[in-house]
Amino acid sequence: MEPDLSTFFGKPEFPSIRVPEDPPKDFKERQVGGSHYKRAIQPWDIISEWEMNFWEGNIQKYLLRHKHKNRREDLEKARHYLDYLIENYDELF
Numbered sequence: 001m002e003p004d005l006s007t008f009f010g011k012p013e014f015p016s017i018r019v020p021e022d023p024p025k026d027f028k029e030r031q032v033g034g035s036h037y038k039r040a041i042q043p044w045d046i047i048s049e050w051e052m053n054f055w056e057g058n059i060q061k062y063l064l065r066h067k068h069k070n071r072r073e074d075l076e077k078a079r080h081y082l083d084y085l086i087e088n089y090d091e092l093f
Contacts, residue, residue, distance in 0.1 A: 043057070043061045043065075044057075046060055047060070047061075053092065055081045055082075055084055056085065058077070058078070058081045059078045059081045059082050059085070060078075062074040062075065062077045062078035062081070066078070
């Protein structure tokens with residue numbers, strides 16, 4: 001017989017979650033945090049279409065947004081992911 005965990009930890013309490021009344025039907029219409037991705041083509045569309053992995057996707061994401069968000073810092077982030085990709089190329093592909 002398994003012990004009742006509430007004996008040890010008490011009864012769990014879950015925070016209430018507020019759901020918007022009318023969320024957009026198309027997730028692509030909703031932008032979470034800033035407008036730097038609100039363009040004709042979203043980075044995730046490119047990532048999906050070109051079947052990019054995590055590192056490739058981040059490189060293009062930072063490259064596409066750098067002029068509209070963090071400028072040089074985003075280019076440095078893209079370089080960081082590119083350096084990793086080059087260094088680990090044979091293992092990743």
